[in-house]
Amino acid sequence: MANLTFENIGLKALAAAVPANTIDNLSYTKHFPAEDVKEIVEKTGIKERRFAPEGMTSSDLCYHAARKLLDDTGVSPEEIDGLIFVSQTPDYRMPATSVILQERLGLAKSTFAFDMNLGCSAFVYGMSVAYSFVQQQGFRNVLLLDGETRSRVYHPKDRKTAFLFGDGAVAALIGKGDGFGKSYFSLNSDGSREDLIKVDAGGYRNPSTPETLKEKVVDEYGNIRTDEHGYMNGADVFNFAIREIPKDVKNTMAFAGVERKYIDYFVFHQANQYMNSYLAKKLKLDGGKCPTCLDRFGNTSSVSIPLTIASQLQSDLKSQKKKLLLCGFGVGMSWATAVIDSPGMMISDLVEVE
Numbered sequence: 001m002a003n004l005t006f007e008n009i010g011l012k013a014l015a016a017a018v019p020a021n022t023i024d025n026l027s028y029t030k031h032f033p034a035e036d037v038k039e040i041v042e043k044t045g046i047k048e049r050r051f052a053p054e055g056m057t058s059s060d061l062c063y064h065a066a067r068k069l070l071d072d073t074g075v076s077p078e079e080i081d082g083l084i085f086v087s088q089t090p091d092y093r094m095p096a097t098s099v100i101l102q103e104r105l106g107l108a109k110s111t112f113a114f115d116m117n118l119g120c121s122a123f124v125y126g127m128s129v130a131y132s133f134v135q136q137q138g139f140r141n142v143l144l145l146d147g148e149t150r151s152r153v154y155h156p157k158d159r160k161t162a163f164l165f166g167d168g169a170v171a172a173l174i175g176k177g178d179g180f181g182k183s184y185f186s187l188n189s190d191g192s193r194e195d196l197i198k199v200d201a202g203g204y205r206n207p208s209t210p211e212t213l214k215e216k217v218v219d220e221y222g223n224i225r226t227d228e229h230g231y232m233n234g235a236d237v238f239n240f241a242i243r244e245i246p247k248d249v250k251n252t253m254a255f256a257g258v259e260r261k262y263i264d265y266f267v268f269h270q271a272n273q274y275m276n277s278y279l280a281k282k283l284k285l286d287g288g289k290c291p292t293c294l295d296r297f298g299n300t301s302s303v304s305i306p307l308t309i310a311s312q313l314q315s316d317l318k319s320q321k322k323k324l325l326l327c328g329f330g331v332g333m334s335w336a337t338a339v340i341d342s343p344g345m346m347i348s349d350l351v352e353v354e
Contacts, residue, residue, distance in 0.1 A: 002187040003255050006131045010180030010340060012141070013173040015069035015348035016310035017061045018050040018297065023166070025049065025298075031157045040163045045273025049166030049298035051151045056353065058087045058147030059097045059104075061169030064351050066105055066145055069171040072348045077106045081139045083113040086126045086146040086302055088331070089153065090115060101145060119197070120269045120330025122146065122302035123170075124338050127326075128185045130174040144172040148301045153199065155225035158218070161232055164272065166298035170306040179321070179343030184256040186248055189334040196236050197331040201227035237330070241275055245329050246282045248337050253325070256339040263289065263339070264322040265313065269329055270294045270304035302328065314347040 025041045025048060026034075041047060052061070062085065070077070083105075085098035098113035107113075112133075118125055123146050130142040147169030154161035201212035212227040225231065245268075253260065266289055268276050273294055280290050291312040293304070300307055305326050309317070316322065321343045329335035 004128055004185040004187070006135055006183045008178055008180050009131045009134050009174065009176055010183060011127075011172055011342065011345055012175050012177065013069055013073045013346040013348070014170060014306055014310050015065045015072065015351065016168065016170045016307050017065040017068065017351040017353050018168040019052045019056060019061070020352040020354050021051050021053055023049045023051050025163050028163060031162070032159055036159070037163070040159065043274055044163060045294050046163060046298040047295045049151070050168060052149045052167045056149070057091050058089050058149050058167075058169060059085070059091050059101055061167065061353060062101060062145040062147040062171060063104055064353050065169050065171035066101070066143060068348045068351050069173060070105075073173060073346055075141065075173065078108060080107050080111055080141050080143050082130070082133050082142040083107060083111055084116060084126050084130055084142065084144050085113070086116045086118070086122045086144065087148055088117055088119055088301065089147075089149045098145075118302065118334060119332055120271070120301050120304070121328035121332070121334045121336040123305050124185070124326050124328045124336035125187060125334070127172070127174065127338060128187060128336070131183065134174055134176060141173055141175040144174055146170050146172070146303050146306060148303050150299070150301050153230040155229040157215070157224035158229065158231070159221070159223055160234060161230060164299045166300050168297060168300045168303045168307050170303055170310060172306060177343070179341070181341045183338065183340045184252060186252040186255065186337045188244070188248060188336065189332055191332065193236075193240060193333040195233070196240065196333060197230065197232045199228060199230045238275055240333055241271070241329055242278060242282060244335055245279055245327060248335060249283060249325065249327055252337040252339055258323065258339060260285070262323060263325045266290050266325045266327070267305050267308050268327050270297070270299055270308060271330070272299065301330070310347050311350060317342050317345045317347060319344070
């Protein structure tokens, strides 16, 4: 477990963008019987998702979120010292999408820019990296951009994943401020579980071929995908989460020296309703302290934690100082937990991108 501590650094502002294209999960019945779909929706709690139309990428969504954030805060491009782009659905294999966004947003050529490829824990990981830069002398603000178009990763004929994932993006402004106090991070990984959530082909170890692009039946239930679509071992992912996440949450609270009752909100990765309800029960958390946006946006991977904050806690975090525990977990497997103070975060209205 890697534990990190920072002082007087925090999330100054947050903006989120989602595609305007809304998918009604109960109507997503092209490949499955309506009764099966209804059962899946009731179990996952995911009623709607947002799908990026053809030609719209995660960087497009990040651009709109960042423009909204900069406009609402009045921060100029010259005040941004660094840009970190978090995604597993970048625009290209190369160049890095962060560099494209640096130019598109009009940031100075002296701005550092790089990509992070991690998955569902990546926003918390990205925060820790941004905090590390900001704590250095001379740094003012880092723009953390997190975008995913997960709807393109999973096959619509694979019921194990077809109803879970959606698209979205966030822009977070990270900088210095006396009101942020101390922040605490726990970062973890276990590559022995790499096969639990994976895309087998299309990379450099198993390059694309005509065979990897063929649809095939992959199990006894008739689910269909290609080797270049993602798959997930749901049962083992659940077992991983209930074994590792409560332990890390408790350890991070102990590291931060804070009791459960002093945390105002526990913001978990939005995996599915069943898993998050189980985690809350195991940790003995008040449901009102666990905001969720699953029903509206589905599982947006690394975007899900900040999207939950932006869509569910806007008015509360603007007006009052709150203590938050953030916890992301998933593909890798990797997981990360943070305890931070929010002394008055500026949260923009949600942007819907046509």
